[in-house]
């Protein structure tokens with residue numbers, strides 16, 4: 001056969017495939033026009049993704065929020081996918097709560113097993129079953145039992161900060177606090193005792209960090225190659241690195257087996273997240289020994305549920321790690337930095353801690369009544385919300401607030417832009433915890449502040465997160481004060497793609513007496 005024919009045919013096939021790809025990726029680009037919803041004009045294939053990537057998702061979100069300031073909802077195209085931003089707070093409430101049944105699921109991402117079994121990724125009845133099973137982990141009774149782990153990790157953190165203070169060295173808060181959160185996750189989730197500040201090379205820490213660092217690849221694959229969804233595995237490509245995932249899957253498997261064996265030999269049970277998952281493998285779980293009334297009733301509520309599969313269990317073990325690591329460390333490190341920048345607020349918080357605790361160690365009960373601490377955390381999460389854009393997928397045609405939302409449409413809440421909207425928050429860039437005093441709160445729309453989301457699909461770990469942060473912050477501020485130093489860069493400049501400070505969050509710790 002003539003070689004030039006082969007080349008021509010191959011060339012035509014390639015051109016044909018490119019045209020097919022362009023048409024496929026642009027096939028949804030007229031949706032908003034058809035629905036009469038204002039939107040950005042898309043370019044073929046990428047939609048508005050190039051602009052989003054060029055200025056970063058945070059600035060992009062604010063840019064659109066300002067551009068469409070008089071609209072309740074507006075659209076843009078994340079490559080092929082139309083995304084409907086909801087600006088109106090009543091509409092957000094209706095989607096998250098009133099019409100939850102129409103908006104149960106989140107947008108699908110390109111991930112492998114067991115990550116696709118994480119609670120945050122699950123859909124419909126599967127999600128409901130796992131959420132009901134996992135919920136009791138965060139009950140008062142369970143949190144009380146986890147408390148000593150949290151308290152012990154907080155003491156390790158305080159010791160580290162004390163050493164830095166004594167040597168007059170600056171500390172980068174995000175790094176130090178991330179080590180604390182890793183220790184809490186390892187102990188409350190898996191009864192693994194580590195000191196990440198000293199053992200950065202521990203397998204648990206290295207593998208956990210590897211999983212967390214690779215989310216970007218999954219997002220790229222989902223956006224640009226949506227037709228490959230769930231097919232990567234079949235052609236032998238792993239979007240997430242296989243090694244760390246296998247490490248955690250086998251870690252969970254062997255821990256579960258060891259515990260089953262222990263239980264057969266009559267050894268006492270461990271109080272951690274993994275134990276709860278283990279009990280959920282068997283129908284009619286848990287003997288109710290030592291269970292609080294609240295826990296017992298929570299479990300009763302969940303008697304209809306099906307036992308979790310081994311992949312479900314692995315998925316939940318990993319989400320416990322992923323969801324609790326960066327979020328908690330980010331909120332706590334931003335709050336401490338903002339307190340260093342605002343010494344009056346810091347002094348007021350220390351006064352509250354002194355009044356409640358004196359020099360005693362924090363307890364579970366006194367952490368429940370720290371109103372000014374709550375105000376400071378809420379204000380820090382207003383300015384720097386880890387979940388800065390939340391989404392839901394519509395499962396049937398519906399009209400909300402006069403906007404027609406078709407089946408299959410992804411709706412998104414622009415949390416970051418809402419949290420900095422000057423029409424809601426006077427002087428929005430100023431750190432002012434008083435915004436969250438009971439009087440000021442009651443003057444505001446309740447959906448103007450969404451750090452943990454809203455409705456049945458909100459953050460399941462909120463109580464654990466706040467407990468961890470409050471215990472560690474109280475233990476630190478009882479003894480020391482964070483102050484700005486020559487390494488501190490403020491106002492904080494955020495990275496393009498993440499809720500992370502570009503310059504780090506550097507402070508020095510000084511003795512309370514020097515304050």
Ligand code: HEM
Pocket residue numbers: 119120121131319320321323324325327328331385386387390391450451452453454455456457458459460461462464465466
């Ligand atoms: C300050 C720390 C945290 C913040 C700011 C935070 C924020 C959020 C937000 C905004 C969502 C989405 C809610 C929505 O779509 O309405 C979420 C979901 C979730 N969070 Fe958190 N989170 C934090 C800590 C934690 C911790 C410690 C855990 C577990 C140990 C956790 C587990 C989860 C899970 C499993 C989901 C998915 C829930 C579902 O789909 O049913 N989070 N979180």
